Amino acid sequence: MNQDESDDEWKAQCRRQLERPTLDRIKYGFAWVHKPVLDDGASRAFDSMVDYRQWCHENLPSYLGYRLASTDHAYE
């Protein structure tokens, strides 16, 4: 499947989902999967989004995707 075919399939999937009632979107749109570190602590608060992003970057496993995408944005 090339990119155009993939995009067309995704758009068709979007159109089908738009036909579904909002509560069905919620029913099938939320799932709980344990995320190491993120789900292991109690509630937490950050005074600034910069603090939050930095905490994610420094503490969460990279495979969770919470780290910054490029070194231009990295806090290192």
Next chain:
Amino acid sequence: MPTSKFTPEQAVELAAAFSKHQVDYLFLGKSGAILLGYPSVTQDVDLFLPTNRANAERVVTAVTELGFVLEPEIVRKIIACADFVQLKNGPFDLDLVHAPDGIESYDAAKARSVLQDGFPVTNIRDIIASKRASGRQKDLLDLHLLEQFRVEYERRQTRPIETALDKALERPFPTSPS
């Protein structure tokens, strides 16, 4: 720590509790996009809140009523409108966001928001702008799919241009004088 997903029943309860306590809020992030019809899956619910102490106090009341157990320090942070508060001690994962990346102000986002079957949701363009500005790997991966969803979503929202004939047909049919 919640171990169950956010359910439609909980969504209705959340909307009812926030309405009862007159909380000003918008669904944000992927959870907001899902409500709008984005075919994806997420774990947590993100709510965008104005930086308003009175509103934050009402949030504390509402989420406590929903079953969240808030430590005193977390209550203090919510009322102080900390930029990001992640609630883990409740029936589902809930993130309270006072200053999302990429959106200039709550008031501006509210003016562009939509009411999706009773759920106030940030405009899809603001959701995308926020994800783009975050710079996170997982958000950037979503951008292409979100943009394509936006096109389909906005196409559906756009009403066809009314013609003179459409308008004439909507008028009450003239009755004959008796």
